[in-house]
Amino acid sequence: MKSLLSALIVLGGLCGFTGLAAAAADAPTIVMADQAKYAPAPAPYPSGSTMAVLSGDPTKAGSQYTIRLKLPDGAMIAPHTHGDTESVTVISGTLMVGVGSSVAPSSMVALTPGSYASIPAGTPHYAQAKGETVVQVNGVGPASITLVK
Helix, strand or coil, X not given: CCCHHHHXXXXXXXXXXXXXXXXCCCCCCCCCHHHCCCEECCCCCCCCCEEEEEECCCCCCCCEEEEEEEECCCCEEEEEECCCXXXXXXXXXXXXXXXXXXXXXXXXXXXXXXXXXXXXXXXXXXXXXEEEEEEEEEEECCCCCEECC
């Protein structure tokens, strides 16, 4: 079982989301694609994965956040749950997604660019990148990820 919360605090320092969180709540946030500040994604995300916090503070309770996650081809995110509802939009590549506590490749659904999934808090699920894949994740903090035993 691993918590994403402490890793996001470290990642936040690297990505500068503390500055974003300090901005006025009614001020617009604009992040151009080539200006997103990616850093290595924390465990349990697969090696080679990177993450950028675009807005909000994922460590703060009640903060709406937006994260971009880049996964290398074949990267597998083991079965896990989140403490908040996870809303995922595929930006590029293909994200294979399955629901359940164990990986069942035959039941995975291919989410292609523009596809969207909303996974309620506490729902066990898993994912695998097919080709380099970029997803955008929206949620309400504090963000957490717990591996299924």
